[in-house]
Amino acid sequence: MQLEYFHMIDRIVDLNVGEKKIVVEALVPKESTIFEGHFPGYPLMPGVLLIESMAQASGFLLLGVLKFERMPILAAVKEAKVRGSVFPGDLMTLEASVAHEGSGYAMTEAKIRVGGKLRANSSLTFTLIPFPNADMRGYMTKVAERVGFPQQAVSP
Amino acid sequence: MSTTFDQVATIIAETCDIPRDTITPDSHAIDDLGIDSLDFLDIAFAIDKQFGIKLPLEKWTQEVNDGKATTEQYFVLKNLCARIDELVAAKGASA
Numbered sequence: 001m002q003l004e005y006f007h008m009i010d011r012i013v014d015l016n017v018g019e020k021k022i023v024v025e026a027l028v029p030k031e032s033t034i035f036e037g038h039f040p041g042y043p044l045m046p047g048v049l050l051i052e053s054m055a056q057a058s059g060f061l062l063l064g065v066l067k068f069e070r071m072p073i074l075a076a077v078k079e080a081k082v083r084g085s086v087f088p089g090d091l092m093t094l095e096a097s098v099a100h101e102g103s104g105y106a107m108t109e110a111k112i113r114v115g116g117k118l119r120a121n122s123s124l125t126f127t128l129i130p131f132p133n134a135d136m137r138g139y140m141t142k143v144a145e146r147v148g149f150p151q152q153a154v155s156p
Numbered sequence: 157m158s159t160t161f162d163q164v165a166t167i168i169a170e171t172c173d174i175p176r177d178t179i180t181p182d183s184h185a186i187d188d189l190g191i192d193s194l195d196f197l198d199i200a201f202a203i204d205k206q207f208g209i210k211l212p213l214e215k216w217t218q219e220v221n222d223g224k225a226t227t228e229q230y231f232v233l234k235n236l237c238a239r240i241d242e243l244v245a246a247k248g249a250s251a
Contacts, residue, residue, distance in 0.1 A: 075194055102204055104214040105197045125197060 008053040020098035022061035045086040054110035057094040076125035160237040181234035209243040
């Protein structure tokens with residue numbers, strides 16, 4: 001996880017395009033300026049970053065389902081529950097699945113577990129837009145390579 | 157059995173917290189009911205689920221943007237319901 005770049009996801013563990021499910025991992029760094037303020041003496045991952053992590057896990061799933069032909073953009077957080085704290089050094093395992101794939105939008109359900117225990121879950125809505133330019137498409141391809149996106153799922 | 161309009165009006169009322177009695181077949185979802193594009197995704201989701209179809213929102217939006225259709229054709233509720241009925245019939249025919 002590179003918090004300063006908003007790179008929340010480290011690795012794709014499993015991407016099942018047929019079942020529209022993904023499992024990814026994200027290791028929370030032990031140190032970050034974020035933890036200096038959130039909070040001194042009791043550092044913990046901000047809830048919004050847990051939501052962002054679930055959104056990124058869902059985003060990789062949707063990129064795979066859509067064969068990189070559309071870019072998912074977070075549009076709505078229908079529900080989000082932080083059921084337990086996530087601390088520096090925790091390894092998060094995130095699962096996401098597509099709840100509905102509409103025309104130009106999709107909805108996902110995502111969960112975060114640490115050590116097998118559920119820490120957060122959310123219901124998210126994404127708009128699915130054409131890549132606005134080649135730069136973004138190229139950047140997302142590099143990001144996909146970084147997290148071990150299956151190569152056959154990158155090329156349309 | 158409730159009509160398509162009754163079902164759609166109920167979905168809109170519940171999804172957008174709009175009084176049911178203000179929703180008529182001639183209501184324009186955007187201009188009259190004030191439903192924005194993000195809220196309409198929730199309505200589309202509920203319609204997709206309830207009728208077992210996939211509203212072609214992208215195609216409709218493109219047609220409106222290209223000047224090939226008006227928003228009234230798709231977003232006045234009686235017209236929206238007619239489109240839904242067509243999609244349900246097409247699905248039944250292909251099943």
